[in-house]
Amino acid sequence: MNLDELYQEVILDHYKHPRGAGLREPFEGESHQVNPTCGDEITLRVHVEGDKVADVSYENVGCSISKASASVLYELVNGSTVDDALARLAEFTELMNSKGQAEGDEETLEDAVAFAGVSKYPMRVKCALLGWMAFKDALVRASTPGRTEA
Amino acid sequence: MEAASKLDVESIRADFPILRRMIGDKPLAYLDSAATSQKPVQVVEAMRRFTDHSNANISRSVHTLGSEATEAYEGARAKVAAFIGAPSPDEVVFTKNSTEAINLLAYAFQNAAFDPSADPRFKLGPGDEIVVTEMEHHANLIPWQQLALRTGATLKWIGVTDHGRLDLGCVPEVITERCKVVSFTAVSNLLGTVNPTSQITARAREVGALVGLDASQSVPHIPVDVTELGVDFIAFTGHKMLGPTGIGVLWAKADLLDAMPPFLTGGSMIKTVTMEKTVFAPAPAKFEAGTPPIAEAVGLAAAVDYLDKLGMENVRNHEKELAGYMLEQLETVDGLEVVGPRVPIGRSATVSFTFEGVHPHDVGQVLDAEGIAVRVGHHCAKPVCDRFGVNATTRASGYVYNTREEIDRLVEALGQVRKVFG
Numbered sequence: 375m376n377l378d379e380l381y382q383e384v385i386l387d388h389y390k391h392p393r394g395a396g397l398r399e400p401f402e403g404e405s406h407q408v409n410p411t412c413g414d415e416i417t418l419r420v421h422v423e424g425d426k427v428a429d430v431s432y433e434n435v436g437c438s439i440s441k442a443s444a445s446v447l448y449e450l451v452n453g454s455t456v457d458d459a460l461a462r463l464a465e466f467t468e469l470m471n472s473k474g475q476a477e478g479d480e481e482t483l484e485d486a487v488a489f490a491g492v493s494k495y496p497m498r499v500k501c502a503l504l505g506w507m508a509f510k511d512a513l514v515r516a517s518t519p520g521r522t523e524a
Numbered sequence: 525m526e527a528a529s530k531l532d533v534e535s536i537r538a539d540f541p542i543l544r545r546m547i548g549d550k551p552l553a554y555l556d557s558a559a560t561s562q563k564p565v566q567v568v569e570a571m572r573r574f575t576d577h578s579n580a581n582i583s584r585s586v587h588t589l590g591s592e593a594t595e596a597y598e599g600a601r602a603k604v605a606a607f608i609g610a611p612s613p614d615e616v617v618f619t620k621n622s623t624e625a626i627n628l629l630a631y632a633f634q635n636a637a638f639d640p641s642a643d644p645r646f647k648l649g650p651g652d653e654i655v656v657t658e659m660e661h662h663a664n665l666i667p668w669q670q671l672a673l674r675t676g677a678t679l680k681w682i683g684v685t686d687h688g689r690l691d692l693g694c695v696p697e698v699i700t701e702r703c704k705v706v707s708f709t710a711v712s713n714l715l716g717t718v719n720p721t722s723q724i725t726a727r728a729r730e731v732g733a734l735v736g737l738d739a740s741q742s743v744p745h746i747p748v749d750v751t752e753l754g755v756d757f758i759a760f761t762g763h764k765m766l767g768p769t770g771i772g773v774l775w776a777k778a779d780l781l782d783a784m785p786p787f788l789t790g791g792s793m794i795k796t797v798t799m800e801k802t803v804f805a806p807a808p809a810k811f812e813a814g815t816p817p818i819a820e821a822v823g824l825a826a827a828v829d830y831l832d833k834l835g836m837e838n839v840r841n842h843e844k845e846l847a848g849y850m851l852e853q854l855e856t857v858d859g860l861e862v863v864g865p866r867v868p869i870g871r872s873a874t875v876s877f878t879f880e881g882v883h884p885h886d887v888g889q890v891l892d893a894e895g896i897a898v899r900v901g902h903h904c905a906k907p908v909c910d911r912f913g914v915n916a917t918t919r920a921s922g923y924v925y926n927t928r929e930e931i932d933r934l935v936e937a938l939g940q941v942r943k944v945f946g
């Protein structure tokens with residue numbers, strides 16, 4: 375087992391210094407996701423203005439992988455267009471499902487490519503995807519007015 | 525003076541090929557027997573011999589293999605009965621695991637609700653109460669929760685103190701005249717607490733309630749005698765006691781089994797059948813519809829033989845020593861906090877802990893890189909996690925094959941965890 379490959383510096387840095395953490399107003403969509411096997415949780419809100427993701431805010435408990443992943447998500451999609459954000463979501467999900475075969479495109483995924491090593495650890499892939507699942511769900515809710523909670 | 529361990533751990537280890545496995549370039553230290561134990565060659569060999577030599581369905585054929593298989597299966601039942609001090613093998617029902625055993629019981633109550641002629645002990649409705657504890661594995665919580673939901677009965681529980689013990693002071697208030705059944709864990713799979721049973725069983729008797737134990741974490745580790753315990757039922761599971769997966773046990777007193785409606789119905793559980801109606805076979809067959817786990821029963825019998833040979837008193841002493849050593853050593857680790865009793869009294873060799881600033885998932889991952897297998901998460905006991913304000917813990921659990929050196933490696937590797945996440 376090569377731990378360094380899993381716990382890349384970039385990941386540990388995001389874990390220790392999460393970007394964009396905390397829940398903020400305003401928001402149109404909120405999602406609460408849990409990983410039932412380990413009890414990790416995230417509440418994530420999105421604020422959409424026109425075609426832009428104007429804010430992503432979140433509160434979470436969990437392991438280094440799930441927390442770092444939420445932080446990286448914030449950096450990637452905050453301020454981008456909704457379409458771009460969805461493209462990153464698809465790209466990151468694909469990287470996580472690659473079983474260590476993909477490297478990820480640093481041009482588009484930036485810090486998130488550090489998670490390539492995580493894809494070799496099936497038990498941890500869910501951790502890495504938790505925040506992204508919340509983001510996807512919150513976006514859906516944001517486009518369905520009147521529904522913020524499950 | 526503490527009794528010295530009489531287990532010859534080195535020769536025990538030789539019976540478990542998996543313990544020679546390497547994880548990367550590190551030898552495996554398996555500290556996750558509370559989740560599932562490893563199996564000695566004797567168990568695997570007994571199952572192979574049965575499969576290669578005597579495999580057939582049971583109770584159905586006059587041919588030689590059929591009668592050998594039936595004998596092996598019923599022999600396993602008798603062995604298990606003797607192991608737990610059951611008065612008769614007919615009181616031992618084979619199930620898939622503990623979870624199914626507890627469901628079988630809960631469904632006896634539920635099915636009785638639809639049967640006007642059902643035994644009143646199994647009649648539940650609004651106003652009646654079911655009692656569990658706050659430290660149950662979900663297997664001994666959710667079936668009762670569901671039963672309460674469906675019958676209108678109320679689920680109550682005995683709380684847990686800050687020290688990880690049952691709050692026995694509140695027993696008289698929790699178990700009232702309205703209580704019909706008390707089901708509680710003999711040993712907590714998360715806290716490692718070994719619960720004293722007499723006060724709860726006495727109170728249950730006093731109010732006329734049935735009382736039983738989730739013995740999943742006790743039968744593998746301490747001598748269990750159902751007659752001595754004075755309970756009505758216990759449930760346990762083969763894979764935690766050196767046996768195979770796919771087989772578990774419900775033991776219940778004969779007169780209760782007689783009164784209980786069956787859970788699953790179908791082949792092998794009948795006396796007579798017409799298109800209109802069925803007369804069930806007596807227990808245990810009444811509760812064993814369909815082809816049972818036959819080779820698994822043979823494996824479980826071999827596991828029982830193995831434990832018998834070690835002597836359950838010796839197993840208990842060995843684990844008591846391990847528990848003491850684990851607690852003592854883990855307490856020396858900076859930032860580590862044991863969740864559960866901190867003294868090795870009334871305690872199993874299962875120790876859960878939190879590690880300041882590091883999530884259990886990360887702890888488990890770094891330990892794995894050192895070859896050390898522990899369990900991380902909520903251990904299917906969410907409510908007790910909530911009770912202690914933790915989302916998850918890291919849990920190390922020992923068994924007959926574990927050594928002090930493995931505990932030393934665990935403690936050393938925790939230093940490694942600190943380094944990565946420091």
Ligand SMILES: Cc1ncc(COP(=O)(O)O)c(C=O)c1O
Pocket residue numbers: 558559621622623624661663664709711712713738740741761772904
């Ligand atoms: C206390 C307790 N009860 C019940 C179970 C469930 O056992 P099984 O999954 O074999 O049904 C377990 C093990 O996970 C346990 O530790």
